[in-house]
Amino acid sequence: MEIREIRTEDNAAIEVVIRECLIEFGGNREGLAWADPGLSDLYHEYNAREGEQSYANRAYWVVEEAGRILGGCGIAPYAGSNDVCELQKMYVYEEARGTGIAKELLRTALEFAKRHYSRCYLETLSNMHAANRFYRKHGFRELDAPLEGSEHFACDAWYLLDLQDVPVTAARGKKRSWKADKLDSMGSSIFSEAAGWREEAERAGKEIVNLGIGAPDEAPSESIRRKLSDAVMRADAYKYPGTRGTKAFRERCAQWMMHRFGAKLDPATEILPLLGSQDGLAHLAQAVCNPGDLAILPDPGYPIYAGSLAIAGVTPWLLPLREANDFLPDLDSIPAEVWEKAVFILLNFPGNPVAALADYAFFEKLVFLAKKWDVLIVHDLAYSEMGFDGYRPCSVLEVPGAAETAVELHSFSKSFNMAGCRIGFIAGNAEAVSALRELKGHIDFGAFEPIQETAVFALEQAMSAPEGDRGVAPLYEGRRNTFVEALAAEGWSVRSPGATMFVWARLPESLTETKSRWTSKAFSRELMLQEGVGSIPGSAFGAEGEGYVRFSLVREEEALRKAARRIGRFVRSIGG
Numbered sequence: 001m002e003i004r005e006i007r008t009e010d011n012a013a014i015e016v017v018i019r020e021c022l023i024e025f026g027g028n029r030e031g032l033a034w035a036d037p038g039l040s041d042l043y044h045e046y047n048a049r050e051g052e053q054s055y056a057n058r059a060y061w062v063v064e065e066a067g068r069i070l071g072g073c074g075i076a077p078y079a080g081s082n083d084v085c086e087l088q089k090m091y092v093y094e095e096a097r098g099t100g101i102a103k104e105l106l107r108t109a110l111e112f113a114k115r116h117y118s119r120c121y122l123e124t125l126s127n128m129h130a131a132n133r134f135y136r137k138h139g140f141r142e143l144d145a146p147l148e149g150s151e152h153f154a155c156d157a158w159y160l161l162d163l164q165d166v167p168v169t170a171a172r173g174k175k176r177s178w179k180a181d182k183l184d185s186m187g188s189s190i191f192s193e194a195a196g197w198r199e200e201a202e203r204a205g206k207e208i209v210n211l212g213i214g215a216p217d218e219a220p221s222e223s224i225r226r227k228l229s230d231a232v233m234r235a236d237a238y239k240y241p242g243t244r245g246t247k248a249f250r251e252r253c254a255q256w257m258m259h260r261f262g263a264k265l266d267p268a269t270e271i272l273p274l275l276g277s278q279d280g281l282a283h284l285a286q287a288v289c290n291p292g293d294l295a296i297l298p299d300p301g302y303p304i305y306a307g308s309l310a311i312a313g314v315t316p317w318l319l320p321l322r323e324a325n326d327f328l329p330d331l332d333s334i335p336a337e338v339w340e341k342a343v344f345i346l347l348n349f350p351g352n353p354v355a356a357l358a359d360y361a362f363f364e365k366l367v368f369l370a371k372k373w374d375v376l377i378v379h380d381l382a383y384s385e386m387g388f389d390g391y392r393p394c395s396v397l398e399v400p401g402a403a404e405t406a407v408e409l410h411s412f413s414k415s416f417n418m419a420g421c422r423i424g425f426i427a428g429n430a431e432a433v434s435a436l437r438e439l440k441g442h443i444d445f446g447a448f449e450p451i452q453e454t455a456v457f458a459l460e461q462a463m464s465a466p467e468g469d470r471g472v473a474p475l476y477e478g479r480r481n482t483f484v485e486a487l488a489a490e491g492w493s494v495r496s497p498g499a500t501m502f503v504w505a506r507l508p509e510s511l512t513e514t515k516s517r518w519t520s521k522a523f524s525r526e527l528m529l530q531e532g533v534g535s536i537p538g539s540a541f542g543a544e545g546e547g548y549v550r551f552s553l554v555r556e557e558e559a560l561r562k563a564a565r566r567i568g569r570f571v572r573s574i575g576g
Ligand SMILES: Cc1ncc(COP(=O)(O)O)c(C=O)c1O
Pocket: 214, 275, 276, 277, 278, 279, 281, 302, 348, 351, 352, 380, 382, 410, 411, 412, 413, 414, 419, 423, 424
């Protein structure tokens, strides 16, 4: 076995190994994440500008045996620092474990790190339990505790040099953990980290404007609240509701689908209430797939998409959403063997975090392809009522015959500010709806009937609203205008979303192209710590999200103006 620096031609092999490790152990962890930029071009990431001063302090090594790459790791600056670096993308393949090579690899990397930095972090996982399971699996001895003075459970990578490189079998069974490994692959770590930054900023006395989590700040209308209040007073409202949902709920949802989209659905077989659309998104893969199946997901995408696959043991195939194509996926780029193997394709228009707008023609093509390949379309339409500038989002179920191959998820959370009620529904293909109903029948016993009644009332109100009434859309459209204009006045010109409550802002090029190379995570963190403004790093939504941050329009316009001023000050302070 030989350790050597990476070459351009190693890129493909390393990407395969890292992605295999991710599938085995779950993604979304620091240093070994779907979200890591440049995963598919590590040579460029670490060595491309060899000789340039800014690249002298980063390097990547691989372990090779008989032409096969069995492990690797890199050193790169931590958040652009000249003093602190991170040990990155460390992995060791099964065959190489227990041979001493992992330790050798580590020694090579850390000797390099020592020449360039005073500290080196291994900012691996969100807690030590999880970190230890990771080390066990990779053949390292476990750590006793995070190193004192380190942050976010990062441990000092120097410390790893003292660890033994032991066979996995010998390390296993040392200590039982009561946390399932799959939880680590659900991408929650970055959200808990963001919560930690917020606490840190609060402790430092910052006034917070949190544009991180996308939770509506407004209450439902008074009539909706009154309806709920009356319904909960009924003495007979407290029996188990049943998974299928009330007839009135299913009928009204079907009626609304016809009213809003012209889509005809059978309320008996093609509609099912959900405890929020999240319930459907989290459970659908378990209901319609077997472990080892494949599903196509958007990248970037709302985190539960990948999380639900991790729970179900389904492999994701990631379909990039890129700015060059207005964040719409190139359906023709999906290889035939992926269509052949995929059980479903999940899409979300207008989406979170990217408000791409798909039109009827797009859905028509999608339905054609799905039927051709016998693939289920899962369309998340949580933001159906948040279209701006005259645009009203389409339903995939508008396409004639779509219910033969598609289901769609709807939410009352954003459309009616009813997020806390936990109510939504799935509509479409009867077989998939029935499978989800069967699974949920084992998990929950349905949505509280007063909440179903209230949802029925909300739909009735929407259907009887005067022509031109656009529900919640004008509120968010106004906020979008204010925020995007205020950012532009600060010198940061971002894409104005045509729908949803999210601004998907590409970091100024001066930050991503310079030697300091700000990652979206470092940007979000520092923005919170220095200015108290909350955002979510784009990398939380997938590798394609690197280089972007997401701002939610969940505060009133004055607060958004204030946030924009602080963001402008922050960007200027870091050279943007
Ligand atoms: C794209 C998307 N889908 C689904 C959901 C879940 O919504 P619900 O409250 O209906 O569970 C959200 C919530 O933020 C979302 O952004």
